[in-house]
Amino acid sequence: MNMLNLLIAAIEIALAPTGTNDMTKAVLSAVDRVRAAGGGEICLAPGAYHFRTTTAMSFYVSNHDHPGTRHVFLPITHVTNLVLRCDGRAEFLFHGAGIALGLQDTRNVTLKGIGVDWDRPYYSEARFVRFDGGRPVLSFDPKQFPMRIDGKGHLVAVGEGWEKDPKLAQAFDAHDRAYKGSAWFSGRADDLGAGVYRLDEDWTKKFPRPLAPSDAVVVRSGWRPDPAVHLNRAHDTELEDCVIRAAAGMGLIAQRSENVTVRGSGRAADRTAGAFARAETGRMTSLQADATHFSNCRGKIVVENCLFEGMVDDAINVHSTCLQVEAMPSPTEIRCRYKHSQSVGFEVFLPGERLRGIRGRTLEPSDAMVVVTGVTMRAPDLVDLTLSAPLPDGLGVGDAVENADWQPSVDFRNNIVRNSSPRATLFTTPGRVVCEGNLFDHVAAQAMHLSADAWDWYESGACEDVTIRRNVFRDCLLVRGKGVIQIDPNVKDLKAQRRRYHRNIVIEGNVFEQTRGPLLYARSVSNLVWRANSTTGATGFDVDFCDNVKIEK
Numbered sequence: 308m309n310m311l312n313l314l315i316a317a318i319e320i321a322l323a324p325t326g327t328n329d330m331t332k333a334v335l336s337a338v339d340r341v342r343a344a345g346g347g348e349i350c351l352a353p354g355a356y357h358f359r360t361t362t363a364m365s366f367y368v369s370n371h372d373h374p375g376t377r378h379v380f381l382p383i384t385h386v387t388n389l390v391l392r393c394d395g396r397a398e399f400l401f402h403g404a405g406i407a408l409g410l411q412d413t414r415n416v417t418l419k420g421i422g423v424d425w426d427r428p429y430y431s432e433a434r435f436v437r438f439d440g441g442r443p444v445l446s447f448d449p450k451q452f453p454m455r456i457d458g459k460g461h462l463v464a465v466g467e468g469w470e471k472d473p474k475l476a477q478a479f480d481a482h483d484r485a486y487k488g489s490a491w492f493s494g495r496a497d498d499l500g501a502g503v504y505r506l507d508e509d510w511t512k513k514f515p516r517p518l519a520p521s522d523a524v525v526v527r528s529g530w531r532p533d534p535a536v537h538l539n540r541a542h543d544t545e546l547e548d549c550v551i552r553a554a555a556g557m558g559l560i561a562q563r564s565e566n567v568t569v570r571g572s573g574r575a576a577d578r579t580a581g582a583f584a585r586a587e588t589g590r591m592t593s594l595q596a597d598a599t600h601f602s603n604c605r606g607k608i609v610v611e612n613c614l615f616e617g618m619v620d621d622a623i624n625v626h627s628t629c630l631q632v633e634a635m636p637s638p639t640e641i642r643c644r645y646k647h648s649q650s651v652g653f654e655v656f657l658p659g660e661r662l663r664g665i666r667g668r669t670l671e672p673s674d675a676m677v678v679v680t681g682v683t684m685r686a687p688d689l690v691d692l693t694l695s696a697p698l699p700d701g702l703g704v705g706d707a708v709e710n711a712d713w714q715p716s717v718d719f720r721n722n723i724v725r726n727s728s729p730r731a732t733l734f735t736t737p738g739r740v741v742c743e744g745n746l747f748d749h750v751a752a753q754a755m756h757l758s759a760d761a762w763d764w765y766e767s768g769a770c771e772d773v774t775i776r777r778n779v780f781r782d783c784l785l786v787r788g789k790g791v792i793q794i795d796p797n798v799k800d801l802k803a804q805r806r807r808y809h810r811n812i813v814i815e816g817n818v819f820e821q822t823r824g825p826l827l828y829a830r831s832v833s834n835l836v837w838r839a840n841s842t843t844g845a846t847g848f849d850v851d852f853c854d855n856v857k858i859e860k
Contacts, residue, residue: 318341320350361378377405390416407423413538414542416545423536428590436503451588451590478514486727523592531557535594536558554594562653581723632698639696643692661677665709667762673702728752740773825849831853835850
């Protein structure tokens with residue numbers, strides 16, 4: 308539902324920025340008025356809005372670290388029929404650590420014309436100056452990215468109310484912004500003055516593509532507590548012409564949410580929507596994790612006409628989170644463990660929802676499903692489930708279970724993904740997936756990835772209907788990857804698998820402008836079609852443990 312086409316007679320509120328003053332109270336007061344009225348529109352004048360105050364809350368965010376108490380600048384909760392819009396661009400600048408916008412238990416919320424950025428990002432971007440005896444010399448803008456050396460001789464990033472010691476570096480080419488690779492480092496450094504630091508280790512062979520003067524080097528810790536925008540139990544949410552420019556985690560993550568649309572009103576090249584840096588900052592890079600991420604959602608996910616540039620993770624990742632069966636107190640009772648430390652605590656099952664089993668060794672989903680009748684959280688990573696019937700035959704301790712009802716369909720179309728790492732897109736859902744009309748340009752690894760596992764991230768959702776058409780793939784696999792399109796669920800024992808994990812995948816009418824291959828890497832697929840695709844440069848297919856494959860060269 309497009310809220311901008313609805314006539315909301317309840318209330319209309321106008322807001323304008325007031326210099327660098329804190330706008331938190333003004334925006335939240337306007338939201339309160341809309342909530343009380345049962346709906347309304349908050350109209351924002353163009354300009355920069357600063358936010359400095361947070362609300363302490365407690366909840367879990369999928370695929371993120373868990374700091375305990377979370378801090379949210381703009382918690383938008385239990386609201387129906389809200390439009391928060393700017394006819395132009397309202398740049399929201401946040402000061403300090405926290406989630407920028409948290410939508411929880413909402414329905415029919417539209418955000419339009421909003422940019423989300425931090426005055427001091429959680430990451431720090433430097434320019435490579437030179438090697439000094441193999442040790443890299445990096446120059447940081449002291450105003451944008453203040454740094455210091457601590458008492459142990461380690462580099463420390465200094466933010467508003469936070470400090471972190473960076474240990475992970477990513478590099479981007481100064482000329483074409485293409486990704487050069489990533490590496491962990493010790494953090495020991497010398498202060499040379501005026502924002503210039505020399506790291507105390509040899510970096511001459513640190514990256515797959517060597518550093519050159521003026522290359523961007525982004526350093527950060529491995530800690531990612533806060534996305535920029537978080538949707539939890541949010542129904543019918545639309546972000547139009549919104550740009551997410553920085554975060555301490557992912558750009559937008561939705562969990563247990565239904566029907567989410569992220570779109571630009573024009574073409575992706577118009578730069579009205581997506582994830583990329585503000586030009587006036589001089590930054591080459593944007594997000595240090597996924598631009599958009601959807602965990603245990605349902606309904607329709609639409610991402611279109613967006614530019615995703617300079618991230619160091621996926622433009623989009625769609626999956627379910629499965630749990631490992633740890634014990635079976637009775638035939639209709641199972642104890643399940645959230646296995647990955649960054650994916651615990653949130654609702655995977657509620658009573659009345661269907662459960663599907665997954666065999667841990669072969670990653671074969673069960674055809675039969677049972678209904679969950681009771682849910683008891685024992686700990687953030689442990690839950691007891693009561694079932695309407697025993698698990699399907701052959702499933703038990705060590706296998707996995709997923710929610711069969713919260714699996715979305717996806718349209719990812721007419722987007723540009725460039726100068727990003729590692730992948731561009733990752734789809735793991737049985738809902739219909741259409742990926743069409745996109746440009747994948749200088750992606751560090753595979754442009755498209757269909758995966759799944761029940762031993763690491765526990766991200767599941769066997770694909771059943773995927774169409775990949777009329778896309779352009781240009782110089783992907785810059786640093787690594789098995790194929791431009793890579794289909795490889797992590798199966799422990801492929802030889803024992805009787806039923807392939809993914810199925811019904813059509814790849815047609817695409818253009819590959821590749822110097823590196825193979826174009827397709829596929830494992831554990833039934834009904835795979837490659838037809839009417841054209842290629843300039845690299846060719847090649849690596850297909851094994853697949854059934855009914857048709858490749859028309």
